[in-house]
Each structure stands twice: as C-alpha cells, then as structure tokens.
Amino acid sequence: MPDVSELKTKGLKGSVWNFLSMMINQLRNFIVTLILARLLTPVDFGLVSMAMVLNAILDTLADFGFSNAIIRKNKVTDTETSTVFWINILIGGCCTLLVFICAPVFAWFYDVPQLRSIVAVTSMCFLISSFGTLQTALFQRSLNFRKPFIAKLISGVSSGILGIVLAIFDFNVWALVYSNLAGWIIYTTSIWFMSSWRPKFIFNPKSVSDMFSFGWKMTLSTLLNRIIRQLDTLIIGKLYSASTLGLFNRAQSLNNLVIEYSFSSIRNVLLPSLSKLQNDLNALKYSVLKLLHVISFLTFLFAGLMYVCAEDLILFLYGKQWEGSIEIFKILGLFSISLCLPIVFDTILTVVNRMTMYLGLSVFRNILVLCAIPIGLYFGFKGYIWAISIAGIIKIIPSVFTTRSTIGLPIKDQLKSILSYVFPFASILIFWKYLCFDTNIYILNLLINGSLFAILYITLNFLVKNDGIRICKSLILGFLKRL
Known part of the structure; x- marks a missing residue:
C-alpha cells in the first residue's frame, strides 16, 4: 500500500510546480493576448477560431488516451513506452494529413478563401507535438512537473514575442498562426532534450493492448466533448x-x-x-x-x-x-x-x-x-x-x-x-x-x-x-x- 504521507508530499510539490506553471503561463498568455488584442481585430481572432475547429477536435486522437493509461499503471516497460511513442507519431502524422486535406472544405463552408492556407499551416501542429507527448506523460507519472513547466515557459515566452513582432509588422491573422506553430515546435524540442528517456526501435502493439482498451473509451468520450464544444465556433461563425x-x-x-x-x-x-x-x-x-x-x-x-x-x-x-x-x-x-x-x-x-x-x-x-x-x-x-x-x-x-x-x-x-x-x-x-x-x-x-x-x-x-x-x-x- 502506498505511503499516503509521502504521496501527499510529492503531490504537494507537484501542485506547487503545476501552480507556478499555471500562474506564469497565464501571466504570459494574459500579457501576449492583451498586446495582440490591441494590435489585431476581432475578425483576426475569429478566423483563427474557424481554422482551429478540426485541430481542437482531433487533438484528442493525437494521444489516444495512452498518456493517462501510462500515468495510472503501476509499472511500465521499455517495450510499452517505445510502442506508445511510435503510435503517437503515426497518429500525429495521420491527423496532420487529414486536416491538410480538409483545408479547402473549411474555406468553402465559411465562404472565406483565406482559411485554406491558414488551415494547411496549422495542420502541422499534430505531427510536431506528437514527438513530445510521451515525455510529458512520463514526467507527470513521476510527479515531476518542473521540467514541463520550464519547457512551457520557454515555448510560451518565445512564441508570444514572435506573435507580437509579427503583429507589429502587419502580419494580421498570420501573427496568431505562426505564433501557435512556433510554440509547439519550441515546446517539443525543449521537452525532448530535458527528458533522459529515448525511444527504442521496438513496436509491439500487443504489449499495449490493455492501454488501448483503456484509452479508446476515454478518447471517444473526449472526442465527443470536443465536437460539441466546437459547435459554438461552427454555428456562430456560419450564422x-x-x-x-x-x-x-x-x-x-x-x-x-x-x-x-x-x-x-x-x-x-x-x-x-x-x-x-x-x-x-x-x-x-x-x-x-x-x-x-x-x-x-x-x-x-x-x-x-x-x-x-x-x-x-x-x-x-x-x-x-x-x-x-x-x-x-x-x-x-x-x-x-x-x-x-x-x-x-x-x-x-x-x-x-x-x-x-x-x-x-x-x-x-x-x-x-x-x-x-x-x-x-x-x-x-x-x-x-x-x-x-x-x-x-x-x-x-x-x-x-x-x-x-x-x-x-x-x-x-x-x-x-x-x-x-x-x-x-x-x-x-x-x-x-x-x-x-x-x-x-x-x-x-x-x-x-x-x-x-x-x-x-x-x-x-x-x-x-x-x-x-x-x-x-x-x-x-x-x-x-x-x-
């Protein structure tokens, strides 16, 4: 049976780092959004919301619940972690391809031709983020939130500065698009180098069958929730x-x-x-x-x-x-x-x-x-x-x-x-x-x-x-x- 006192101490430390991460990232979001809202217009933010509808929905598939499955398991093997890593890459690549193909559909649905290029660029987020998903889960599993905090801080500040600079130089909606893409690139790169874990060339789907059984129900549930939540964007943007x-x-x-x-x-x-x-x-x-x-x-x-x-x-x-x-x-x-x-x-x-x-x-x-x-x-x-x-x-x-x-x-x-x-x-x-x-x-x-x-x-x-x-x-x- 776990030592509740020890868990409480680790949980408190994790909460402190998580709270610090939340506060600093919220402050960063607050400052960046404040500046961008003064430099850009409601239309620019509305266009990005339209373009990110499918991203927000498919984001649930990029992990397929494997992260939560790994976190809650008492023990995980190298075979399981490596297999999950390669599955994440595969799913991330498929999501990127799907969104890229659907770009013309968005432009047609909203009758906004500009959305085609915006959706095509934002589609890359899935493939990029899939390289750091497992590392983040392994840190959370060990209640180590310090390194993900540092990675978020680095990516958040860097991408925020980039977005502001681009907005000043009249990139308009693209300031938001490129800032978002840069944030994923920098976070994934940071969390990769902060983690000592490296994937092995092992791919054994049978080893994660129990995780799949756990994950597909969570993924489907989250997917349904995301679809319903994105109806706001679809309905308001269209009507x-x-x-x-x-x-x-x-x-x-x-x-x-x-x-x-x-x-x-x-x-x-x-x-x-x-x-x-x-x-x-x-x-x-x-x-x-x-x-x-x-x-x-x-x-x-x-x-x-x-x-x-x-x-x-x-x-x-x-x-x-x-x-x-x-x-x-x-x-x-x-x-x-x-x-x-x-x-x-x-x-x-x-x-x-x-x-x-x-x-x-x-x-x-x-x-x-x-x-x-x-x-x-x-x-x-x-x-x-x-x-x-x-x-x-x-x-x-x-x-x-x-x-x-x-x-x-x-x-x-x-x-x-x-x-x-x-x-x-x-x-x-x-x-x-x-x-x-x-x-x-x-x-x-x-x-x-x-x-x-x-x-x-x-x-x-x-x-x-x-x-x-x-x-x-x-x-x-x-x-x-x-x-």
Missing part, C-alpha cells in the same frame, strides 16, 4: 460573422484563462496522485470530498469576480472594440462551475478504470447540450449562450451518481460540498447593484469592486462555516511552512 465569433472567442478565452485552464492544471496532479490511492477507498473518498470543497469554494470566488469586474476588465484590457464581449463574459462567468467540477468527476472514473461508464456519461452530457442548441438559437445569439451555459450545469448531475456508484461517496455529501457555496455567491450578486462603486477609472473599479466582492464572499463562507475556506487556509499555511 453570424467572424467578428461576432471573435467577440465570443475573446470572452470565452478570458473565462478559460481565469477558470478552466487554472483548474484543468489540477488534473495533471490529480490523476497521478489519486491513482496511487486507487486501492485505498477510504483515503480516495476523503481526498475527493476535500477536492470538491476546495474547487467549489475557489470557482464561485473567481466566478463572482469575473461577473462584477467584467465591464471594467474587458474595456481596460482590450479597449472599446471588444465591448460586445462584456455580456458574453458575464454569462459564461456565472456558470464557471460547469467547467471545473467535471475535472474531478472524470478523473475519478479514470482512476477506478470505469471507462465504459465514462463514455456513457459523456454521451449523455453531449445529448443535453445538443438539445439546448436549437432552443437557444430560437432566442438569438445571447439566447444561445444562455442555453448552452444552463445545459452545462444540468450535465453535472449524472456525475454525482457515477461518483457514488464507483467509490461510494454519498450524494448528500457531494451536493453539500458544492451547493453550500451557492448562497454566499448568489446573495452578494443579488444585491451587487447597491454595493458596487463606479469611479469612472477602470483600474480603480477593478481594485475596489474586486476586493469588496472577495471580502464579502470569504466573510460569508467563514460565517456559515464552509469547509472550503478552512481547507484552503490549511493548504496555504502548509505551503508557506515548506518554503
């Missing part, structure tokens, strides 16, 4: 305009920057850490319950901050040309919990290897979203945003039942760990119009209103004795003691 899509993309990206990317980074630590506890059900249930409290507490905090600061934040960062994304950002912010909780619930199913249930849950979630789309479109663009956001909340409900079924965590405890943070969050927003300040200076409004909401939210959680604030306090103090 409205590249400019409207650019506004939506900016609001969604800023929401992801604050919420999804932050909590998605938890998955990197979550899977290897919880996998070590898969044979200790009580420890697993205890850890999951604590995670639900922490993520719910933090998500509603960030969601509230995004809502109350939306107007000042977007106008201050991007300028008046992005004013149309303010209301979109507010709506997405209100429903941020729908992005974060599935990370925990899906990881639980991965840890206990219930991939058939994982796939079934994914299909059910996507059916809910598909049902919401025509309803939303009937009420126009904003109605569409509301509909898919509400569907995102509803699709969390089945996950509560799968968690009870797989690890025996009572539904009552799960719901309490989530819903107990709704009251502090909602009660402040209901009366916010009587509490907020407007100094006509964006930065002052952000500081005053952001601080006011945070203080009120933390105080209310303290008064109702929610566990999330206590656990977060304990984690912060534990981290400071180790400095």
Whole structure:
C-alpha cells in the first residue's frame, strides 16, 4: 500500500510546480493576448477560431488516451513506452494529413478563401507535438512537473514575442498562426532534450493492448466533448460573422484563462496522485470530498469576480472594440462551475478504470447540450449562450451518481460540498447593484469592486462555516511552512 504521507508530499510539490506553471503561463498568455488584442481585430481572432475547429477536435486522437493509461499503471516497460511513442507519431502524422486535406472544405463552408492556407499551416501542429507527448506523460507519472513547466515557459515566452513582432509588422491573422506553430515546435524540442528517456526501435502493439482498451473509451468520450464544444465556433461563425465569433472567442478565452485552464492544471496532479490511492477507498473518498470543497469554494470566488469586474476588465484590457464581449463574459462567468467540477468527476472514473461508464456519461452530457442548441438559437445569439451555459450545469448531475456508484461517496455529501457555496455567491450578486462603486477609472473599479466582492464572499463562507475556506487556509499555511 502506498505511503499516503509521502504521496501527499510529492503531490504537494507537484501542485506547487503545476501552480507556478499555471500562474506564469497565464501571466504570459494574459500579457501576449492583451498586446495582440490591441494590435489585431476581432475578425483576426475569429478566423483563427474557424481554422482551429478540426485541430481542437482531433487533438484528442493525437494521444489516444495512452498518456493517462501510462500515468495510472503501476509499472511500465521499455517495450510499452517505445510502442506508445511510435503510435503517437503515426497518429500525429495521420491527423496532420487529414486536416491538410480538409483545408479547402473549411474555406468553402465559411465562404472565406483565406482559411485554406491558414488551415494547411496549422495542420502541422499534430505531427510536431506528437514527438513530445510521451515525455510529458512520463514526467507527470513521476510527479515531476518542473521540467514541463520550464519547457512551457520557454515555448510560451518565445512564441508570444514572435506573435507580437509579427503583429507589429502587419502580419494580421498570420501573427496568431505562426505564433501557435512556433510554440509547439519550441515546446517539443525543449521537452525532448530535458527528458533522459529515448525511444527504442521496438513496436509491439500487443504489449499495449490493455492501454488501448483503456484509452479508446476515454478518447471517444473526449472526442465527443470536443465536437460539441466546437459547435459554438461552427454555428456562430456560419450564422453570424467572424467578428461576432471573435467577440465570443475573446470572452470565452478570458473565462478559460481565469477558470478552466487554472483548474484543468489540477488534473495533471490529480490523476497521478489519486491513482496511487486507487486501492485505498477510504483515503480516495476523503481526498475527493476535500477536492470538491476546495474547487467549489475557489470557482464561485473567481466566478463572482469575473461577473462584477467584467465591464471594467474587458474595456481596460482590450479597449472599446471588444465591448460586445462584456455580456458574453458575464454569462459564461456565472456558470464557471460547469467547467471545473467535471475535472474531478472524470478523473475519478479514470482512476477506478470505469471507462465504459465514462463514455456513457459523456454521451449523455453531449445529448443535453445538443438539445439546448436549437432552443437557444430560437432566442438569438445571447439566447444561445444562455442555453448552452444552463445545459452545462444540468450535465453535472449524472456525475454525482457515477461518483457514488464507483467509490461510494454519498450524494448528500457531494451536493453539500458544492451547493453550500451557492448562497454566499448568489446573495452578494443579488444585491451587487447597491454595493458596487463606479469611479469612472477602470483600474480603480477593478481594485475596489474586486476586493469588496472577495471580502464579502470569504466573510460569508467563514460565517456559515464552509469547509472550503478552512481547507484552503490549511493548504496555504502548509505551503508557506515548506518554503
């Protein structure tokens, strides 16, 4: 049985590096996007979103779930790792070829000839990234997040500078395209040289048959999720305009920057850490319950901050040309919990290897979203945003039942760990119009209103004795003691 104390220490170190990676990369993304949004237009961002639809969908196939399978296995052999590496290269090459062939289809569908060349260039990302996928998984398996952090830092800063320089010299949409491609080249090169592992000329598919059985269900599930998520780009880009899509993309990206990317980074630590506890059900249930409290507490905090600061934040960062994304950002912010909780619930199913249930849950979630789309479109663009956001909340409900079924965590405890943070969050927003300040200076409004909401939210959680604030306090103090 694993030493829980040792795992906690390794997991904490991994969390620190992962958190540092997240913070620095988010800061880099924030600064680069801020500059590019001033230099480029919503149309440029909309064109890139259109071009990357198939990339975002096929990205799930580039790994085929082998990384997660390797992370959760107790032991892996050289034959298995080498075989997975060559499979990744093969899949990456096929994805590149498929996207390249489909480039004319995109130009025809959106009636934008320029998309043909953009899609053709972005197709190279698959083949390039496939050379570093396994190395990253091996680092995560050993809870070593320092080297992937360094690789991301190097690639992020370099590609960001390149994008800004190209935008200054009027490369327009190509500044985004070449920056993205350069980021993958630099990251793959960096992670390759940082890893001591090298592939051998071994290819034995039978040795990874168990990984394939594990991976194909996860891959299919993720593929369905990606298809549904990319419907936003297809629908908005086709029915409205590249400019409207650019506004939506900016609001969604800023929401992801604050919420999804932050909590998605938890998955990197979550899977290897919880996998070590898969044979200790009580420890697993205890850890999951604590995670639900922490993520719910933090998500509603960030969601509230995004809502109350939306107007000042977007106008201050991007300028008046992005004013149309303010209301979109507010709506997405209100429903941020729908992005974060599935990370925990899906990881639980991965840890206990219930991939058939994982796939079934994914299909059910996507059916809910598909049902919401025509309803939303009937009420126009904003109605569409509301509909898919509400569907995102509803699709969390089945996950509560799968968690009870797989690890025996009572539904009552799960719901309490989530819903107990709704009251502090909602009660402040209901009366916010009587509490907020407007100094006509964006930065002052952000500081005053952001601080006011945070203080009120933390105080209310303290008064109702929610566990999330206590656990977060304990984690912060534990981290400071180790400095």
